[in-house]
Amino acid sequence: MTTIVRATEPTVTGTRPPVGLVAFAVVAAAAAAIPLVYLVVRAGETGLATIIQTLSRGRVLEYAANSLGLALAVTATALVLGTAVAVVLTRIRVPFPRSWLLLSSLPLAVPSYLAGYGWLVSFPSLSGFVPSWLLLAAVTTPYVTLPVAAALRSATGDLEGVARSLGRGPIGAFFVATWPQVRPAAIAGSLLVALYALSDFGLVAMMRFPTLTWGINSAYAASFDRAQAATLALLLVVMALVVVAGERGARRQLPRTTARAVRPRTISRGMLVSLLPVVAAAPVVGVAVPLLGLGTRLVQADTLRAVDVPRLLGAIGATVGVAVAAAVLAVLLALPIAALAARYRGRLVSAIESVGYLGHALPGIVVGLSLVFFALAVVPALYQSVVVLVFAYAVLFMPKAIGTMRAGLGEVPPRLIAVARTTGASPLTAWWRVTVPLALPSLGVGALLVAIATMKELPATLLLRPTGINTLATELWNRTVVFEFGAAAPYAAVLVLIAAVPAMILSGVRSTAKEEL
């Protein structure tokens, strides 16, 4: 099968983006900026002296260094492992490649706190940096594996073969020929990994590795000091902005090539076996061991009781409902930002895109409180309604959609739009009729990522849900806090199963609909 791919013109630079697009993007960025505004207000109430005192006291700098070190280690691991898995599964003839890719997507469905808990059941002495690093890396690796696999499968040339025939070793050939083509996908995925690691609280709390999110939580929990919490959260924001800027720098110039698809290489059985640990690492560490641990607890529990089926169904309904709504809203908000970032450069564009990513760098409790603040000030009638809850999810998880959608929209050849324009279509019509349908798979990927994250979200849900509404995550929390492991297990199992559905769909999506061009 030969896939024909057209070269994409380089990103339009120097042209001014349409005012309408900028306006929409500014609105979306404003939504994403709500937590930032809230933090500045709260931290600002105390004055500079207190802020400096907070930042210089006790172990704050150690926490910050821990956050940074963890994010770096997790990101590097996920980047290398995810890329390696993607290359193995697409470029080497392995038995059941689709099943392996599907397995590789499963860690996405496991909430980090569940992964941590499951491991502690079997290995209670785990603590500190190393387990936090390895477990977070395992549950976030699919953010790299899936887009890179999609990019590799979609269309690239056998430049690697050429490079090797010119005397490069396999690794050298990979860097010369294949890496440039998957780099945007790999780096966009790594950004999500980094933000996830910075904002995670559930796992580091279980593994007793104190990071900034730990400090933020105890500022709320023990001191009831919102200004102190806000100051620490702002420190996290600064780190996130550095990460986002780093990604933008690393993403630059995408060399484009016209080429044909690559057939998977056949390798010896021994080689295949030696690759097994690479491919199996994330699913084993992130899914199999934790679920096994949870299963053991289930068997040990004395108070194994009948599952309250209507209640479980209610939680499933609420979880799926909020996840679908959040996915749609997050994609709608991310769309103008992604469209802007896909085609234009400049300070304004950079600023808008960076702000769009902020929500994902903050722990859920901060985003949740910021929306309490916002909703009560602006739309008190909607406070504690599903609308505000869904909006909060969109703010938190919009970043998951921005990167993939930007890549998808950016790969639609501007030439096609120009053709549509010559038939008399307005720019918006042309964009809607040509660009969006072609980039639809990437919009779908964005929506699925948001849906998965929403299903697993806990702290913001606890703060913002309408009183009486329970999601699977809140029900799980309800039971584990009182040691009802027996009663909690069905909720944990159903949560992972339901979140696995979009994860598995993701493993089959290609980055763009190139083949249909």
Next chain:
Amino acid sequence: MRARRFLAPAALTAAIALMAGCATGDPSTDPVDPTTAPPADAGSFTLYSGRDEALVQPLIDQFTAETGIAVEVRYGNTAELGALLLEEGEATPADVFLSQDAGALGALSAADLFAPLPDDIAGAVPQGFTSTDGSWVGVTGRARVVVYDGERFTEAELPNEIDDYVDGDFAGSLGIAPGNASFQSFVTAYRVIDGEGDAEEWLSDLDARGYEVFENNRAILAATNDGVLDAGLINHYYWFAQAAEVGADNMRAQLKFLEAGDPGSIVNVTGAGILAGSAENEAALAFVEYLVSEEGQRYFVEQTFEYPLVPGIDAPEGLPSLESLVNPELDLSDLDDLATTQELLARLGFI
């Protein structure tokens, strides 16, 4: 065209409607069973509960069955609900806050978010276990204890005073949750009872001998029960909660109550307050009154193994009496001064 349908705003509306339908269609979340609900004019109120649903909901159902008052409950953890109430301020939909610790109640009281309680409610609980100004009332007590690995130690091997855990008498690993309110109120109690200098020395000794940091009491208990931690400082009730799940005989972790009057044996209280805007809400008042009634107190004794705070009601079986734990020199309201404790802990590198 697929793209259009996918992105139509109608889809969002539909999804929200779908979800709202699913959620309200669930009969089990309805706080009042329609078959037993007395007349609707009995009133209703909204409760923010920092205590767990499994432990508190049966009591609320019992209350509703007796009074006909409908209770809408929002469950969360105490810290988050405390932060939420501070954020909501006067706009809060909550009428009553039921808190897992006194710290959250003190913070809300300091922000003037509570309405003063009537004297008969505020006075139901003796001084030392409730607020000094009647802004909230204590409901139950939890003793600070040492949890230890019962397979590695016998009770007699564990020192009776908290000082001996840091000055060399006890060689095992020791777990603490320095960011947790209950540990911080223990340190505050130490400062109040033995003075700032001794408290700092105790912490320095702890630092010198070494300790394991945990996020909360529950994690300390779990680690001790799994045999990876020798001993830790927690509240007694967590042990009973886990024993209820796995069976007391299967508990590897055991509890050691320290000597009466020792800072290591103070009692932390849970409590409830009425939010400022709900001073006139009779239903809310009736509920807080119910919490400190004999029936409410007995419920906690029997179901959660906590200490009742209202005089005349016996402590749970097998626990030392509340009187034996109380330090007469310690006024619980002195424990409000968490800020100084936190500065101390920060200065010594604990938080």
